[in-house]
Amino acid sequence: MLMRSLLTLAWSSLGSRRFVALLTVACIGLGSAVLIVVEQIRTQAREAFTRSVSGVDLIVGPRGGSVELLMGVVFRTGTPGRGMSFESYRQIAALPGVTWALPVSFGDSHHGYPVMGTDAAYFKHFRYGRSQPLAFAAGSPFSDIFDAVIGAEVAERLGYQLNQRIALEHGLKPAMDAKHSHQDKPFRIVGILQRTGTAVDRTVHVSLAGIEAMHADWVGGRPPEAFDKLSAEEARLLAKEPERVSAMLIALDQRAAALLIQLRLGAWPVEPLSAVMPGPALLELWEIVGVAENVLRGMSWCVITVVLVGMLTVLWSGLEERRHEMAVLRAVGARPWHIFLLITGEALLLTLGGVMVGIFFAAIVLAAIESTLVQHYGLSLSAAFSGRTIAPLLSGIVAAGVLAGLLPAMRCYRRSLSDGLSPETGG
Amino acid sequence: MDERARAATEGGPEASLAPSAAMVEASALPESQSTSVLDVKDLSFAWPAASFRIQITDLHVRSNEHWMLEGPSGSGKSTLLQLLGGVLLPQGGDVRILGESWSALTAAQRDMRRADHVGFIFQQFNLVPYLSALENVLLPCRFSPPRRQAAESGGRLDDEARRLLAALGLGAKDIQFRRAGRLSVGQQQRVAAARALIGRPALVLADEPTSALDAGNRDAFLELLFSEAHTANTAIVLVSHDANLRPHFERHLTLEGGPC
Numbered sequence: 284m285l286m287r288s289l290l291t292l293a294w295s296s297l298g299s300r301r302f303v304a305l306l307t308v309a310c311i312g313l314g315s316a317v318l319i320v321v322e323q324i325r326t327q328a329r330e331a332f333t334r335s336v337s338g339v340d341l342i343v344g345p346r347g348g349s350v351e352l353l354m355g356v357v358f359r360t361g362t363p364g365r366g367m368s369f370e371s372y373r374q375i376a377a378l379p380g381v382t383w384a385l386p387v388s389f390g391d392s393h394h395g396y397p398v399m400g401t402d403a404a405y406f407k408h409f410r411y412g413r414s415q416p417l418a419f420a421a422g423s424p425f426s427d428i429f430d431a432v433i434g435a436e437v438a439e440r441l442g443y444q445l446n447q448r449i450a451l452e453h454g455l456k457p458a459m460d461a462k463h464s465h466q467d468k469p470f471r472i473v474g475i476l477q478r479t480g481t482a483v484d485r486t487v488h489v490s491l492a493g494i495e496a497m498h499a500d501w502v503g504g505r506p507p508e509a510f511d512k513l514s515a516e517e518a519r520l521l522a523k524e525p526e527r528v529s530a531m532l533i534a535l536d537q538r539a540a541a542l543l544i545q546l547r548l549g550a551w552p553v554e555p556l557s558a559v560m561p562g563p564a565l566l567e568l569w570e571i572v573g574v575a576e577n578v579l580r581g582m583s584w585c586v587i588t589v590v591l592v593g594m595l596t597v598l599w600s601g602l603e604e605r606r607h608e609m610a611v612l613r614a615v616g617a618r619p620w621h622i623f624l625l626i627t628g629e630a631l632l633l634t635l636g637g638v639m640v641g642i643f644f645a646a647i648v649l650a651a652i653e654s655t656l657v658q659h660y661g662l663s664l665s666a667a668f669s670g671r672t673i674a675p676l677l678s679g680i681v682a683a684g685v686l687a688g689l690l691p692a693m694r695c696y697r698r699s700l701s702d703g704l705s706p707e708t709g710g
Numbered sequence: 711m712d713e714r715a716r717a718a719t720e721g722g723p724e725a726s727l728a729p730s731a732a733m734v735e736a737s738a739l740p741e742s743q744s745t746s747v748l749d750v751k752d753l754s755f756a757w758p759a760a761s762f763r764i765q766i767t768d769l770h771v772r773s774n775e776h777w778m779l780e781g782p783s784g785s786g787k788s789t790l791l792q793l794l795g796g797v798l799l800p801q802g803g804d805v806r807i808l809g810e811s812w813s814a815l816t817a818a819q820r821d822m823r824r825a826d827h828v829g830f831i832f833q834q835f836n837l838v839p840y841l842s843a844l845e846n847v848l849l850p851c852r853f854s855p856p857r858r859q860a861a862e863s864g865g866r867l868d869d870e871a872r873r874l875l876a877a878l879g880l881g882a883k884d885i886q887f888r889r890a891g892r893l894s895v896g897q898q899q900r901v902a903a904a905r906a907l908i909g910r911p912a913l914v915l916a917d918e919p920t921s922a923l924d925a926g927n928r929d930a931f932l933e934l935l936f937s938e939a940h941t942a943n944t945a946i947v948l949v950s951h952d953a954n955l956r957p958h959f960e961r962h963l964t965l966e967g968g969p970c
Contacts, residue, residue, distance in 0.1 A: 285853070292838075296840055299889075594848045607835055612838065615825075615830075615850045616850050618818065
């Protein structure tokens with residue numbers, strides 16, 4: 284009852300200083316929004332990172348940066364590099380202890396989404412998250428050379444349906460001219476995958492043979508002249524086994540064998556290769572990113588601190604002119620600790636209001652940047668905009684706000700003891 | 711100040727031996743049959759650097775009585791009011807409220823007792839400016855359960871506050887809901903009176919409540935205050951330097967601030 288009265292009083296008091304109060308709330312709101320957005324992206328990035336691949340024991344590719352290999356294969360972002368020979372792929376796949384092996388081939392794209400050439404077994408073997416298999420929302424794996432299976436994001440963003448024909452483009456960026464488009468050899472969508480929250484969602488999957496057929500009339504990485512062009516049907520007949528693939532994924536009978544195989548591949552006689560264990564490598568990579576992550580986090584807490592100091596200033600500077608108000612409250616029966624609670628209550632209301640505004644701001648910002656993040660990084664934000672991730676954060680802000688309010692409250696408490704009932708006569 | 715006052719009480723009772731500077735004029739009046747609200751015995755108090763000493767040998771206020779304590783400016787009237795209300799403790803002598811000495815209570819107990827039994831009206835700026843007149847009147851009920859109960863005994867709390875405001879000439883709704891800071895000085899003083907009287911406290915202490923009012927307003931204010939105090943059975947002790955107020959009071963005490 285009394286608490287409610289004090290909160291009502293605090294509310295009315297803030298209402299009488301509406302402009303300053305609203306400014307303070309807006310500041311706290313912006314600060315909280317920064318914190319929420321950073322935190323949301325951070326947790327989602329980590330989530331997406333760690334759940335992006337599962338059940339793959341080794342990623343094998345040309346010797347070079349393991350980060351590059353990892354990024355290229357798992358996140359489908361990097362340039363494909365030289366790749367490895369198909370012969371090596373075949374030999375490695377046949378090594379004892381290898382359960383399955385999948386070749387992957389990059390280099391083409393569709394409206395900015397990466398095209399990945401692979402084996403139809405990919406849809407059977409590939410796992411993400413906690414060993415979840417890929418599932419089809421519609422259709423089935425590719426069987427024909429010019430079949431394509433698209434991820435959920437591609438389907439949704441571009442509004443594609445089964446049996447629609449799409450043209451792929453050469454290179455990872457949208458084609459600069461018609462010559463670099465593979466529009467003469469369109470692919471038919473035969474399958475649409477369910478959403479996974481990983482890079483799979485923005486991938487267009489085709490067979491290795493399809494990749495070959497697309498480039499059947501290309502010579503040395505150059506597009507053919509008009510009179511050299513082959514039709515889709517001619518290309519279909521001419522398509523041969525690929526000479527090179529970008530990398531390969533391997534699962535082993537025994538995970539412990541990964542180190543041995545890794546060593547063996549390090550000294551591969553045919554060509555220089557390297558093999559990366561995706562789990563540890565992802566963690567390692569995340570630790571590098573983690574530094575930036577912590578810097579971001581620290582900075583957003585700095586913003587909150589600055590904002591709360593601002594609130595403290597507002598409360599503090601108001602105390603002198605409110606001295607009389609406090610004396611009046613004392614005269615009508617308020618005890619000094621009621622005055623203390625009143626000021627603390629004002630701080631509480633300001634921070635609570637700020638946090639509400641912050642959630643609102645953050646929701647707007649996240650909604651605005653989500654499409655970009657999903658499209659380019661496979662990061663989905665709204666799904667995890669749940670109380671569980673941001674509740675500790677927000678209660679932290681509110682607690683900090685109340686703590687900041689304790690200072691002026693303490694001063695007011697002391698003064699209400701010494702001022703008595705009326706400041707004019709008290710001293 | 712509480713600490714200072716408490717330290718001062720250790721000064722001992724020798725001050726009470728000083729000759730009385732107070733003169734009781736009302737002793738001839740017949741005593742009412744009511745209970746004793748405020749008893750002052752050999753009160754003595756002086757600020758460390760002040761040039762005056764407050765002294766009252768004997769003062770007995772019973773319920774429903776109206777007292778005027780008159781003294782010139784600078785004779786420590788406001789300090790006296792704080793002594794009577796238990797905000798300050800006397801260095802010598804004793805002030806009892808409803809039979810209990812302020813000095814025998816802890817600071818927290820004094821706060822509670824004051825909230826339950828004493829209403830205050832000051833010279834001006836009595837109100838919390840951002841609350842409405844009505845909310846200002848209700849404030850004591852928020853902090854004192856007994857006063858809340860007393861105010862609610864006749865019906866709803868709001869109705870009682872409205873009744874008091876109306877009785878003091880502020881019946882118009884737009885005035886009752888107007889923010890206190892936007893009321894005229896005369897209206898503010900009447901709101902303060904209603905607030906001091908809500909929940910029927912035993913005592914209302916008033917510090918020059920009419921000094922900001924013109925003569926007509928002043929007389930009307932006192933009339934209304936007295937008639938409502940009578941209904942509530944509340945005693946009024948008013949300190950003022952204004953001799954014009956004297957005819958309104960049946961009981962009267964002149965303070966003569968003695969030099970230290």
